[in-house]
Amino acid sequence: MxxxxxxxxxxxxxxxxxxxxxxxxxRTLGEAVFATGMTGYxxxxxxxxxxxxxxxxxxxxxGNTGVNDTDKESAKIWVxxxxxxxxxxxxxxxxxxxxxxxxxxxxxxxxxxxxxxRAVTRHIRSAxxxxxxxxxxxxxxxxxxxxxxxVRAGAEMAGQKLSSVVSTRERYQVPAVGERVGSVAVxxxxxxxxxxxxxxxxxxDVEVLPESVTVDEVLELAPDALFYSNGPGDPEASESHxxxxxxxxxxxxxxxxxxxxxxxxxxxxxxxxxxLPFGHRGxxxxxxxxxxxxxxxxxxxxxxxxxxxxxxxxxxPAGFGRVEVSHVSLNDDVxxxxxxxxxxxxxxxxxxxxxxxxxxxxxxxxxxxxxxLARRESPDGQLPTASSEGDHE
Ligand SMILES: NC(=O)CC[C@H](N)C(=O)O
Numbered sequence: 001m002x003x004x005x006x007x008x009x010x011x012x013x014x015x016x017x018x019x020x021x022x023x024x025x026x027r028t029l030g031e032a033v034f035a036t037g038m039t040g041y042x043x044x045x046x047x048x049x050x051x052x053x054x055x056x057x058x059x060x061x062x063g064n065t066g067v068n069d070t071d072k073e074s075a076k077i078w079v080x081x082x083x084x085x086x087x088x089x090x091x092x093x094x095x096x097x098x099x100x101x102x103x104x105x106x107x108x109x110x111x112x113x114x115x116x117x118r119a120v121t122r123h124i125r126s127a128x129x130x131x132x133x134x135x136x137x138x139x140x141x142x143x144x145x146x147x148x149x150x151v152r153a154g155a156e157m158a159g160q161k162l163s164s165v166v167s168t169r170e171r172y173q174v175p176a177v178g179e180r181v182g183s184v185a186v187x188x189x190x191x192x193x194x195x196x197x198x199x200x201x202x203x204x205d206v207e208v209l210p211e212s213v214t215v216d217e218v219l220e221l222a223p224d225a226l227f228y229s230n231g232p233g234d235p236e237a238s239e240s241h242x243x244x245x246x247x248x249x250x251x252x253x254x255x256x257x258x259x260x261x262x263x264x265x266x267x268x269x270x271x272x273x274x275x276l277p278f279g280h281r282g283x284x285x286x287x288x289x290x291x292x293x294x295x296x297x298x299x300x301x302x303x304x305x306x307x308x309x310x311x312x313x314x315x316x317p318a319g320f321g322r323v324e325v326s327h328v329s330l331n332d333d334v335x336x337x338x339x340x341x342x343x344x345x346x347x348x349x350x351x352x353x354x355x356x357x358x359x360x361x362x363x364x365x366x367x368x369x370x371x372x373l374a375r376r377e378s379p380d381g382q383l384p385t386a387s388s389e390g391d392h393e
Contacts, residue, residue: 003020003021004020005020005021005025005136005137005140006018006019006020006021006136006140007019007020007021007022007112007134007135007136007140008112008134008135008136008140008147009032009054009083009112009115009120009132009133009134010132010133010134010135010144010147010148010151011032011120011123011130011131011132011151012130012131012132012148012151012152012154013127013130014148015123016144017112017115017116017119017120018114019083019112019113019114019115020112020113020114021111021112021113021136021137021140022082022084022087022101022104022111022112022113023082023101023104023105023109023110023111024104024105024107024108024109024110024111025110025136025137025138025139026110026136026137026138026139027110027133027134027135027136027139027150028054028080028081028109028110028133028134029054029080029081029131029132029133029150029151029154029155030052030053030054030079030080030081030131030132030133030154031052031053031054031080031129031130031131031132031156031157031303032053032054032056032083032120032124032129032130032131032132033053033054033055033056033124033129033278033279033281033303034055034056034057034058034117034120034121034124034125034278034281035055035056035057035058035281035282035301036058036059036281036282036283036284037057037059037281037282037283037284037299037356037357038059038283039059039283039356040283040355040356040357041057041059041062041063041100042067042068042071042072042100043071043073043192043355043356044057044079044301044356045077045078045079045082045100045103045109046071046072046073046074046075046076046077046078046192047073047074047078047190047192047230047301047355048073048074048078048166048190048191048192048230048231048232049078049190049230049231049232049259049260049301049302050078050079050080050232050301051078051079051080051162051165051166051190051232051233052080052155052157052160052162052232052233053079053080053157053232054079054080054081054082054083054132054133054134055079055081055082055083055281056082056083056084056115056117056120056121056124057082057083057084057085057117058117058118058121060084060085060086060117061085061086061088062084062085062086062087062088062100063084063087063088063091063099063100063101064088064090064091064092064093065091065092065093065095065096066091066092066093066095066096066097066098066099066100067096067097067098067099067100067102067103068095068096068097068098069097070095071095072193073192073193073194073355074166074190074191074192074193076107077103077104077107077109078166078190078232079109080109081109081110081111081112081132081133081134082104082109082110082111082112083111083112083113083115083117083120083134084111084112084113084115084117085113085114085115085116085117086113086114087100087101087113088100110134110136111134112134112136124278125278128277128278129157129277129278129279129303131151131152131154131155131156132151133147133150133151133154135147157233157234157275157303158234158236158275159234159236159237160232160233160234160237161233161234161237161238162190162231162232162233163189163190163211163231163232163233163238163241164211164212165232166188166189166190166231166232167188167189167190167210167211167212167231168188168208168209168210169210170210171207171208171209171210172208173205173206173207173208174196174197174199174200174205174206174208175200175205175206176200176203176204176205176206177200177201177203178201178203179203180203180205181202181203181204181224181369181372181373181376182203182204182205182223182224182225182372182373182376183204183205183206183207183221183223183224183225184199184204184205184206184207184223184224184225184226184227184372185207185209185218185221185223185225185226185227186199186206186207186208186209186227186228186229187209187211187213187226187227187228187229187241187244187261188208188209188210188211188229189211189228189229189230189231189238189241189260189261190229190230190231190232190260191208191229191230191231192229192230192351192353192355193355194353194354194355195229195230195258195353195355196208198352198353198362198365199227199365199368201365202365202366202368202369203369204224204225204369204372207221207223211241213244214244215243215244215247215248218244218248219247219248219251223253224253224254224372224375224376225253225254225255225256225368225371225372225375226245226248226253226254226255226256227255227256227257227261227368228241228245228255228256228257228258228260228261228264228265228347229257229258229259229260229261230258230259230260230261230301230351231259231260231261232260233260234273234275234304235260235263235264235266235267235273235304236267236273236304238260238264238267241264242264242267242268245264245265245268246268246318249268249320249343249345252343252344252375252379253344254344254345254368254371254372254375255343255344255345255346255347256345256346256347256364256367256368256371257346257347257348258347258348258349258350258351258352258353259300259301259302259348259349259350259351260302261347262306262336262337262338262347262348262349263302263304263305263306263349265338265345265346265347266306266307266308266335266338266347267306268318268320269308269316269317269318269320269323269338269340270316270317270318270319270320271306271307271308271317272306272307273304273305273306273307274304274305274307275303275304276302276303276304276305276334278303279301279302279303279304280300280301280302280329280331280334280350281300281301281302282299282300283297283298283299283300283354283356283357283358284297284357284358285297285298285299285300285329285331285350286298286329286330286331287327287328287329287330287336287337287350287361288327288328288330288336289326289327289337290324290325290326290327290328291326291339295330296327296360296361297357297358297360298336298350298351298352298354298357298358298360298361299350299351299352299353299354299355299356299357299358299361300349300350300351301351302349302350305334305335305349306335306338306349307335308323308325308335308338309325310325310328310333310335311325312324313341316340320340320342320343320345321340321341321342321343322340322341322342323338323339323340323341324338324339324341325337325338325339326338326339326346326348327348327349327350334349335349336348336349336350337349344371344374344375346367346371348361348364352364352365
């Protein structure tokens with residue numbers, strides 16, 4: 001229900017933005033970030049990579065089409081908090097089952113509306129993503145000093161390991177659809193439902209594994225391929241997943257990673273990762289595929305990036321052979337993809353499952369399928385063929 005109850009968004013640098021309570025009431029803390037997608041709020045909210053973040057939508061009208069059970073990318077809303085300008089007073093869509101406000105409340109997500117999201121975005125764009133808090137209900141009554149103190153006592157995103165918060169507790173399977181190509185072990189670091197479906201639709205039997213799985217457990221499964229999903233947190237704090245990846249790569253299993261999985265491949269290869277000032281979050285981020293010269297409009301949600309040379313082929317500092325940056329952001333030249341030339345491994349920094357977003361990057365799932373097929377046909381290490389590389393849909 002849209003109310004006039006007050007709420008306040010407090011940034012760690014002391015800025016305060018007064019608004020109205022939205023969703024659950026109370027206090028929430030997290031990293032304030034902005035997302036520029038004009039559609040797809042439900043997919044954004046249920047993307048586990050947003051755990052620990054207070055997400056602000058730059059699109060002014062949110063909630064117009066309500067929510068349904070089919071567009072969820074995971075079991076619940078993961079954002080730590082939600083900031084919008086004008087929540088829709090009416091829900092109007094034939095697929096709507098509930099209002100967004102209902103789900104925010106059910107999932108206990110504290111939000112705020114009536115915020116000049118443009119002003120906050122401009123501020124974050126120049127000052128950088130920072131810790132923030134939303135205070136409503138009884139928490140609104142606290143003094144400004146107490147609220148700011150709470151925000152400043154909150155955890156910084158840098159250094160946080162959040163995979164165990166979002167990962168599945170138990171293994172589960174998604175069976176291959178159509179002609180079976182092989183099996184893929186998916187390390188669930190915050191995986192989205194669409195990703196699993198796209199892998200299964202490429203003929204892969206999907207085995208989803210908790211993030212705490214050991215190397216031996218993965219190798220025991222003898223998967224035809226390994227996949228690392230997107231996920232929240234700082235890649236630098238995920239050393240166990242980097243170690244796991246190194247061991248599996250050494251055993252020759254083909255690898256594809258997206259977003260967090262790109263950062264972890266970067267680290268496994270021996271490159272560093274660093275925090276971007278305010279990150280890339282939205283569904284119209286232009287990326288150049290250097291291999292084909294094509295530009296993709298991509299769906300993105302990341303605050304960290306891989307530090308690797310943009311030009312040419314370099315040796316992996318960790319001894320995995322030759323590597324090249326395959327994709328770059330056309331906005332700021334950030335590394336958006338990595339390709340290994342001597343082992344079967346590649347990854348992208350964006351979300352090819354495009355939930356929400358344009359489907360330009362779907363070819364990457366085909367590229368992965370080709371890689372798995374090539375490896376099965378020539379177990380001694382056939383690299384993907386040139387024809388599969390340019391296989392855009
Ligand atoms: N969507 C993701 O996988 C995000 C990766 C990482 N948590 C980042 O913010 O950069």
